[in-house]
Amino acid sequence: MSDIQYQQAHTLGIDRARELAREWMDDAARKMGLSCKHEQGADRDTITFERMGVTGTMLVSGNSFDLDVNLGLMMKAFKPMIEAEVSKNLARIIEKASGSSQA
Template identity: 40%
Template structure:
């Protein structure tokens, strides 16, 4: 079971969701030092991310954005703070892409 689970519904379609995912990955690599690998599929993309103490996936579809992360011992005590930051960043990216219409 992941320590962090964030799921958002959206109406961006797969192309819009991919744009958000790529932006989130770029930010996560810079801010958190994550190494990310993005695999594009027909109707579902998966990005995996890792660094010492954190591993996870981001699943992107035409209607959902799902992030699951497992934290190591040192990061687990900060899980709530990490989840809040990720949630704020992701929601802001989805919101700006939607043009201000919230569907989460």
């Protein structure tokens, strides 16, 4: 069972969602020291990530981002902060992309 489960629906389509997922992955690697791996599928991509105390998966489709994060014992104390940051960052990225796609 994941410690953090987060789903964010969107209407961006798979190509734009892939771009955003790659941006998120690069940003997460740089800011949080995550080691990330991206596997592209026909209609859904999988991003796996890890660092000491954190492992997780993000499924990227044409209509949602589904994130599952497992926290190590020492990281569980930071769960509320991590959840808030994940929610804020994904919502911001999608909002920015949605706004720019409507311009």
